Amino acid sequence: MKAENKQVDPVTTEIIRNAFTSIAEDMNATLIRSAYTPVIYEGKDCAVALIDANGEVLGQSLGLPLFLGNLELCIKLIAEKNGWDYFKEGDVIYTNDAYITGTHLNDATIIIPIFRDGKRIGFAASRAHWLDVGAKDPGQPVDSHEIYQEGVRWGPTRLYKNGKARDDVIDLLRQNSRFGDELVGDLNAQIAAGRIGDMRLQTLYDRFGENTITAARERIFEQTRLQEQNSIAAIEDGSYYAEGTLDDDGLGSDPVPIKVRIDVKGENMEVNLDGSSPQVRGCINCGITQTIAAVRVGFKHIVNPESPVNGGSFQSLTVTAAPGSMFYAQEPAACAWYFSSLGLLIDLIGKALAPALPDKAAGAHYGDSMVVYIGGEDPRKNNTRFLMVEPTTGGWGGFNGGDGADSLINLVNGSFRDLPIEIFESKYPVLIRSYGIRTDSGGAGCYRGGNGTYREYELKSEASVTLWFERSHTAAWGLLGGKDGIGPEISINEPGEKTRHCLKANSLSLKPGTVIKTQTGGGGGWGEPEKRDRKLIESDIKNRYISREHARELYGYLE
């Protein structure tokens, strides 16, 4: 029996609300289960959403935070350009256009419109990181200055039409990747995820009927909207500011400024990025869609972090950035490392709102992915080529009630895990000489910032090394009297050469025996160090999180 009434009871509403989220979870499980490349099924560099006919989110699985609330924006942007009738039954649509998706070309967005009796009832959409899309260097380059160097860029393109695969188009994708078969494998995983979304939404329609689902959807959106409005209304009206800089654009520029102004008025919040840098030559620009998504992440950290995202979310939040700025990049701006800018942007949103919401904020975190690439030939394995790429953990900010975490992965990398030394040394001709927590690097405070991480790589064969470390210029700041964390440092000791220091480098050729020591920064402290509980200081000394000297100098601690 279909219950076709406009009035929907709370029980049905709640069942449908849970079902929307569950459908997204099933899509996500399907994508992760059937993906070909570890970056998706182990690194979880992906996201899915079930979206309604108007481009509003019904359910989203908590994937990589940066993709939060981005997929529906892509759909709306495509509809804005081409009209809603562009989406046809039997379509599978692909795009990686950075100026639509907002991210880099490696992120593939797959959109499947869902039809029922000839009428569009929604979309199943997913995003996943493809290993290689034909950039000038394998994977993604660090020194690009035009998007054309970063891979092949596809506007919205039908890979399936009337339910039939367009093999010629898919071949074109395959042929323009260094890992073409894996790419098609991951594409199929995304399609499978979309099909599950389609199937389960149809089942939900079978059970409840369109009217009930529509009515329930309205109530669900309304609940979320009300919750967020109440949370914003609780913030004191006014303008809040924060600014910081990235060290450079990746090509040796001056520091790149980012400015945030947040206007809170009643139930509404506007985030304005005017005054941030115009788009730069290096590859840290990003499209507006991803900028909006990043602002939403910063917002979500502080406003109702537990409640699921749906079409009622972010209704009270507007984001403004100037076209042609680094946050609203235009062709041919390079975007491969867009996430370095967004990491800082998200931190700054927290900083700006901290005076209004001191208990929900935290000191800044160490800020960026801090990536090391080591490539070369492995003499132990008949000189087969290898390429090791890894981000490094660092310190997070202290907050009211707790110290920041030591050695935790940065925000944009989600639930990434470091590579165990035993696996690392078996796979690559590199010895990890040391790996540990960097004492005294977290900012002092009533609640201290977490410490950064050090890691020493000893090259066992000649290798090419690329480095991308950030956030030395704007170190992780403290809040409410908390001190800043120490910034990152890298030293390179090549046999017979003087020690070198640099934070970014492109394809350095280094001799066997070279030791590279990387150190990531600590997080900012929260509250005045003088107010820190003596017992915590003693415990920190005992556990070597801080030295006695640090305790004396920054906390005035005397034994």
Added chain:
Amino acid sequence: MTNYRVAVDIGGTFTDIVIEDSQGSVRLGKIPTTPENPAQGVIEGIKKFVDEPTNIEFFVHGTTVGLNAFLQRRGERVLLIMSEGISDTYTIARGPRLNLYQLQYQKPEQLVPRSDVFEVSERVSWDGEVLKPLRNTDFDEVIEIARREKVKAVAVCFLHAYAYPEHELQARELLQQALPGVSISLSHDVAKEWREYERASSTVMNAYIAPVVERYLASLKHELAEIEVDSEVHIMQSSGGVMKASVAEEKPVYTLLSGPVGGTIAGAALAKSSARPNLLCVDMGGTSFDLSLVVDGKASTTLETTLEGLPLLMSIVDIQTIGTGGGSIAWSEAKSMRVGPHSAGSVPGPVCYGRGGTEPTVTDANFFLGRLGAASLLSGDMELSTQVTREAIEKKAAELDMDPVAYAEGILQISNAAMADAMRTITVKQGIDPREFSLVAFGGAGPMAAVFLAAELDIDEVIVPRFPGTFSAWGMLQTDLRHDLSRPFFFGASEVTEASLNGTLKNIEAEAQSLLEKDLSEDNEVSFHWSADMRYVGQEFSINVPVAVNADVAAIIDRFHHSHEQRHGHATRDNPVEFVNLRVTAFGAIDKYENSFKPADGTKDAQIGRRKAIFGGESHETIVLQRDYLVPGDTYHGPLVIEEQSATSIVPPGCEIQLDTLGNVIVRLNKNES
């Protein structure tokens, strides 16, 4: 003379006991758990329910002593020793941020604080070269502290010790001499697998609970001897096999999930006897809901798990816990209705228990609707309170302008739909379609929800086995001795020959054989199961693939592609494949009794009453059946309530039930009516 096989399962509230006797009958009992000294409850249970304790031939025990010590952080202080330069790998814990929207994130708390982690100079390379020899004098500090501060447990984890354990063995010798009586856990002994953090974490867990488990087993053995039980004590392992208590003392970490796995093993036994190879096992108690699978007649296991965020490398029955149970609380938010995940727990418990609970729960809804009778729980030992339950539900319903009956049914509909959603996602993750499974319901609350869950998942058959409330304990009597051994075998598939593969497996098997010989008399049947962890080059996680004796490498690789396809939906036959570990699981059969089900003779009417119960907003005259009087083959139509000693089954209109010849209640759902 009557002999007995006895299983005792200690739960949070009750200790369950199941007794099979050599005449072929089965008894069960429940007594309150004695948390101060759980052994006391075990002894009381035996004294109360076993006529001649001296005639106990086989005694198996699911113990939560280790798990509780961990959950309540009451284990022993452990000193951890790791290789120079890298001991922070333990504290860093690989650095993932598991809650992606939490700005104020904190890592799971480790069992050993950083100040108790020590380094000694030693280093072995990935391929076994000693880069730095072990320096004995480096141990002086640890030994000094252990002596001075009376530390009882030390854990050692060196880099690459999974393959090259010599330095760990040297360390043990040195520590044992210097610290007599201190429990020493070596990483390669606990888990012979790479990944230093996960291995260190498993080793620490072993060391942390070792003294507690050892003391408990000693006390249990002593008290059993007092009542003249001289059969050896067997302990249920997390893997689903049993081991002798002496083994459990060395590897206490294997006992961690000793209790809950019994249900899955019972499911596997049921799969065999009822010829239904695929079962979805649902164990629902007051506070939690455990889901596990029996696939092709075998309990689905995994080689790794996490407990409160801490990883454990060991063979373990794959049990997923879902945060909904009979105690899940209904609440309101923004004029909408929510159920769970907060639970009333066992204290104060649901409102109807009358112990001070005020917020309506799933159990309250069942009671309010008449599906659960006032004397249904524990054979009437616990009388439920009508008045307070009605008031609590009416109050909540009024907040949302709802009719109390609709509200109560709503609680059940929402919680059932949420549980079914979670079950679906878990099965989807493994590439399994729940519609191909029968649902087995046990635990006190399982049979109340099972039929509704099956309907949500489009499953057409529910089995309520005999003794659903003590099914886990019964499962412990169905299992065999088991040892899990592994050895790293890190080679590209092209480098592997039949000789190297089979040779290594035979060596592991010989080791397993000698372990079994210690445990068994010569006439017990032994069997071995070979397998290999394999993956495509470039993957981190591997798939465990069964290996036939003397199989050729090509066939194993083919099997890997096939397994990968099953698990992940695709295989890439051109991609290079590599081996990671070889494993041997050894089983030693334990003698069991024939015990066939003896059905009631039909002289007593199974229908013991009627009451009004609400289904779908309408009040139905509902038959109450006493399970013990059911006769195989008789069919009854829902709505029904089936009462028995340890559980209540609820069967809504449109379903029919039958008792099968094995004593299971089989519920068939009518798919056309829902």
